[in-house]
Amino acid sequence: MTDPIRPQPGILDIALYEGGAAHVAGVTDAIKLSSNENPFGPSDRAKDAFQRAVHKLHRYPNTDHAALRQAIGEVHGLDPARIICGVGSDEIIHFLCQAYAGPRDEVVFTEHGFLMYRISALAAGATPVSVRERERTADVDAILAACTRRTKLVFIANPNNPTGTMIGPGEIERLAASLPKQAILVLDGAYAEYVEGYDGGAELIGRRANVFMTRTFSKIYGLGGLRIGWGYGPKAIIDVLNRIRGPFNLSTAQLEAAEAAVRDQDHVDRCRAENTRLRAWLAEALAERGVPSDTSTANFILARFADEAEASACDAFLQGQGLIVRRVAGYGLPHCLRITIGDEASCRRVAHAIGQFKGQK
């Protein structure tokens, strides 16, 4: 007899997700720099819209997300009919794997890529394929070499989490043009807004039928707690994903807050400018204290230590100072700590604490 509790193949290969610490025991004013959140929070306009939505709690939300898709389309110059909205970009990644990758199919991503690619691939019964990087940066030739007739999806976060690195439009275009014909290239643009002038791949999608992009309101929009993301791609893919999207996957509060947020691009511009300034400052401050990092294009820095023991000791030291950063051993980077760019005071505190840690050794 089959065991009724036994799930589909692949599910038990998924490790339970362990988020970074959110608190330090006994410390009430800990500074959390572990989840790449925007220290400035969301636009006031988004908060107001969220509060107004309380009057509609008894109503089911719109199922077609037309107003939010329209707003995203206007702001980004995209066709709203080619946009889909979901519970964070996580849900869009999940839809892609569910719809396009099944048993015997392969889902390709980079060595230090975002954890959800592997989770969603396994949940769909597909085989995750991790490809080595070069200097913590996606390597297009290695990705192409890893693709087979079974490859259905190739995920690249650009900028990548947790490395902060990105590859240029020429490399992305080369990848899209050289993939096996049954594969879709997914450009994960969770951090795209942090790169001045970068469209996340939207223009390329306008020209190619095998490229898709995911985006989020969790990062520069400061709405991680609200859980909203979106995808943009060929109409044929959007139509497929909408078949498996729950009709009420987003609440009215989510939809209306996100719409107000995307219409406040001044807030986005201010947050980007502050992030760029403080990221440069923090990278330099850490380098001066003997902690190198790669050039980051996102809202965090991947600080490199001598080895796992030093990274772990520094993490413990920072926690003792009420500073929460992120261990990234689960991403294959045990000797690194990922540090979100906080506000100026937080950046100064973390730089100072790392200096103390280095000095006491």
Ligand code: PMP
């Ligand atoms: N992609 C990348 C690269 C990320 O780092 C994250 C969040 N950590 C996501 C996607 C998912 O973000 P969300 O589900 O909040 O939109």
